[in-house]
Amino acid sequence: MMTLQQQNISDNNFESCIKCTICTVYCPVTAVNPDYPGPKQAGPDGERYRLKKPLFYDEALKYCLNCKRCEVACPNDVRIGDIIQSARIKYGRHRPSLRDSMLADTDTVGTMASAFAPIVNFTLGLKPVKLIMDAVLGIDDHRTFPKYSSLKFETWFRKNAAPSQDKFKRHVAYFHGCYVNYNYPQLGMDFVKVFNAVGIGVRLLDKEKCCGVAKIANRCVKDATRDAEINLRSIREAVGNGCDVMLTSSTCCFTIRDEYSHVLKLDNKDVRDHVSLATRELYRLVDEGKVKLVFRKDFHKRVAYHVPCHMEKLGWGIYSTTLMKMIPGLDLVRLDPHCCGIAGTYGFKKEYYNYSQAIGEPLFRQILSEKLDSVATDCETCKWQIEMSTGLPVENPISLIARALDVEATMKANGVE
């Protein structure tokens, strides 16, 4: 009997569920949308029925935000969110709509939009255009679109940063993600600035595609898998060259580390532990005494930190907050763990817009009740949502550090010339 029944290894641990209902307490959707069956029914309970007959698949699973708060809460390590996303992929009957495919295809749309950024930004801001997108595509007209940058991060990097990277002895690879590339290259520049300042060179991956989070959410699985395979190939190559891969987006990081294997069923074991968030790596280097950060004396800010859902799932919020606490002039306010409601492309969809805002409402209320200069968070879509809903500027902790850093003193302290 030695090998029998030592452990339960059913898919995504679904039958480890003991029906304690704790996940339902922490689901942000249930409280605003009764059409969603809740994580327990949609996840492990529903899975037994779907195994009986695929006919039991419930289209209402689409209301799941994939925030994974149920998984963080589950005392039995049931991967409830993964069960739901896998079921949507396996049993979903309708093909993704034009709108969903467009929202999911951040690379193509981003490349086109970047090329015509001023026109696109201007147009997307126009009320009539918003109304047409609302009516034709089902993209809610209340939603503010992130601005597209006319200069792609990759272009900037090749022109301005790449040549000076060879002088460093150590390097990391940077997975910048679609947002940094098409919308907000400044974050990528900040990343390069901080890492260069402590004596670490930055390289780009040979080929980088969207991490796939939007495609997975919109069930464009084939495309997501194709992109993921390209990314994994590039990551393997970087790791083979001694470069760990850094990200500044908690969601992209989480997707590559966990969703690739749990949802897309790709084998990423060999590189998973080499994919990390920039804040985690920076903290490690400081903690191990390998690098020093010197901050400006004239930096003063009151900032609240919002843990993105996928950051909560990664369990790495502690690195971002500990780093921020190292900044002497930064007054850090902790926000209660709460989903902001946007969940990537979810909050853009007309049918979900109201749910999205209702989910985030307690968070917005708490942010507005504090007297803050800005909000910090590691996720770009949380940034859009919080900026749109509170009017406060939101920045990535890496950008905050870049802003607060005394670059010259830091370079000196780390022996960088």
Next chain:
Amino acid sequence: MKDAALKQEYDVIVIGGGATGAGTARDCAMRGLKTILIERLDFTAGATGRNHGLLHSGARYAHTDPESASECIKENMILKRIARHCIEETGGLFVSLPEDGLDYHAAFIQDCLKAGIPAEELDPKEAVRVEPSVNPEIIGAVKVPDGSVDPFRLTTANVMAARMNGADIMTYQEVTGFIKDGTRIVGVKLRSHRDGSETEVRGRVTINAAGIWGHRLAELAGVRLNMYPAKGSLLIFGHRINRMVLNRCRKPGDADILVPGDTICVIGTTSTRIPYDQIDNMEVNPEEVDLLLREGVKLSPAMAWTRILRAYAGVRPLVASDDDPTGRSISRGIVCIDHEKRDGVEGFITITGGKLMTYRLMAEEATDMACRKLGVDRKCQTASVPLPGSEDTDDDRKRKSHIIELSTEQKAAGDRHGSLTSKIVSDDDAADALVCECEQVSVGEVNYAIEELHVHNLVNLRRRTRLGMGTCQGELCACRGAGLLERHDKCTQRSLDDLASFLDERWHGMYPVCWGETLVEIQFTSWLYEGVCGLDPSEVKVTENPTQH
């Protein structure tokens, strides 16, 4: 639902609320006989509710018992017509493992075809493709029309059919003796298990359809039935591992069938001869559990890591014909005894042997015999008239074709009640609320079962609806179910006793497999009921023997 007010005299008294008894009551009532069905405890409390739930194609018996095999395939086809909502046509595979060799396999297909069973050889690779859960090391595979049958639903449907045709139904009435007029049996003496009251029922013919308990019943009637009990143990897994029924292609042995049934799957069985006085004490011991797992993983490796919900055992009601200690070489053949001819006791028939698959045929034979005794000449129609729930109604067609958008619990209830699902009140959100979340049982369905399906306690309710049969084994729903039953019963102490007994009954199936999440679940359940709810054994009466429910 209240039990029947008694008539003066019946044509037929049927004793035993298993599939055979219920089927016999249905057949008698359909032939116009004034019929009463009497059950000691609850329907399906005996062997009917304690087997695999396998809709045999007959293939299992093709080699050893061709007669049974051909009965099986005929009844298989009939049940697919008349009991659609009780069965699932999953198909089945007979697979040969390297240790089995291919000798049995070679003769097997021929034997099947001879018995009229469509059997098709599959390439092992193809078998793994159509049934990914099967052990990939198989060297041979044969596809047969096995399926699964829900014995609870099947029996309930037969009871309902009997009732609709005018039969009276009594549960929790134990036969304590027979009323005799000389050598003729003219009725039965009954004692209620619920309140201890005693009654008599008179009938011109009495049919003993009490399965293994028929042995004792025959003794009461002064005749000798040489039955012996063979215990078979089974394990229930938390979800479906397999889509098709999996059988080992070899001489029938231990743990060689894995059957998907509703949300779960069942591996079985073992076979052990037990003393007759142990037939009400069905406990699965650790050796049986180990044996089932050890052999089971050979059929489907996933069993090694799938959560086991519970273990249970049933008694095969076999009529002894030789001294085989395993009880397996005995024919599952139907035994219908006219005690007038055999023992000189008039008005008494025993119908036994057989198997769940052939319950309808057994009922037909017993009813034919009763009709002959009563001088009634009416044809059996049970093979052609659909059971209640399996009728082809407009509403049912709409449900199946998704003209009506169904919720998950409506789909689940549809699988349980077939066309009668429309009787479940679903007129407001309160009726749709789920009582049992694992098995999707709504308030409306519970109320329907209480009103229409002879439900007096939580165990009855479980058998009619699957409440408490899912992953949590009653942790979440026992209390809710007790609350709803109390509204009907209006005896609060009895409801608390019932709740306490139900949890104890669930535990009896859990302790033989109490490790892993099953132990976590039961600790949680104990904390919840004994701790938070304060369900104190000193304040409630727990009915100890689980079969006494």
Next chain:
Amino acid sequence: MRFDTIIIGGGLSGLVSAIECARAGQKTAVVSAGQSALHFWSGSFELLGQAGGETVIDRPLDSLDTLPENHPYRRIGSERLRTLLSKVPGMLSDAGLKSAGSLDRNHLRLTPLGFLKPAWLTLGDYVAFEAGKPLPWKKVALVNIYSYLDFYPRFLAYGLEKRGVECKMAAVNIPDLDTLRKSTTEMRATNMSRFLTDSAVDRLAAEVNKVAKGMDAVIMPAVLGIYSDAPVECLRKGVDVPVWFVPTTPASVPGVRCQLSLRDLFIRLGGEFLPGDIVKGGEFEKNRLRRVYTVNLGDMPLEGDNFIISTGSFFGHGLIADIERIYEPVFGLDLNVKGGRTEWYRKDFYAPQPYMEYGVTTDKEFRPSRKGETIENLYATGALLAGFNALKEGSGAGITLATALHVASRITG
């Protein structure tokens, strides 16, 4: 990452010792593998309710000699137990929770099934009676929310009527709950409490008033106040007679409230709370635990001077049972388990179950051992400990709190 004290387990025991450590100025971290059994809390802490699984105990601290010698209470001793536990109401109050009760004498809590059970400390708004006295009411209304299934007015009425209280039953509804009711499963206490805020509470109070007239009290299911007391206070203000609550089956509002309140207090005191992470194991030097590794933090361990393990019993996965054996999964600590699985249980569900008494064995300072060697800087608390049946004793919360406070005070000196 370095801490003074690292606590494995974020349930009641872990949080209470974490709060004590953080309050003493220690840099403290809690690693919590999912939410805890506190989520099913009844709203009452029990200290010692029964002796020998039968006799009801009135004065718990005077009854410790009914317990076996190695019981955690007897190892701490009655005097110290009093000192430690008397801190609890203050801590709850710091966390924003009102409670009432006395260490000298048990009161009785009303369970969801209408039984009265001994308890030491009960949340301010929950039904509690003085022991040995007639109940304070003649007539009460048991008011459910329409269609809510986890509140049992008839069972409650049965329990109360036996003690001479006349009960009236009613179910009320407000439109604010109609959307939630559309879900077949989500009319749960905790979900309702997310809707029952602000003006919805006023509407609820108006409905309750319609059935409360002439009553001495209203008893309702605990479906309000998951994040704060405000909705409860608002309801009590709006209803003309006193309103009291009875806990519901999982997850319970008082349980979630208590969990979140204690967690927030810990964070306010500067503690690091790591949710949804699992400690995989540690590295030892001689007989000291140096660092632990977690699933999320990967190759970056948590280092500490002292460690507390409060991972609970089987439910919390402090103990794991497989087909052959029971083990402590984090460090492989020594247990009091003897024999194979047939020894773990009794066939009668209500008999004292041996598995309930399993746990880690410790020295008198609650330090567990590995292969017989005591680990000098690791302490075990709460349901993970061996040698008691909390369910039969009515002692779970008391042991959890007492051992957590005892160990924390040893660590903080």
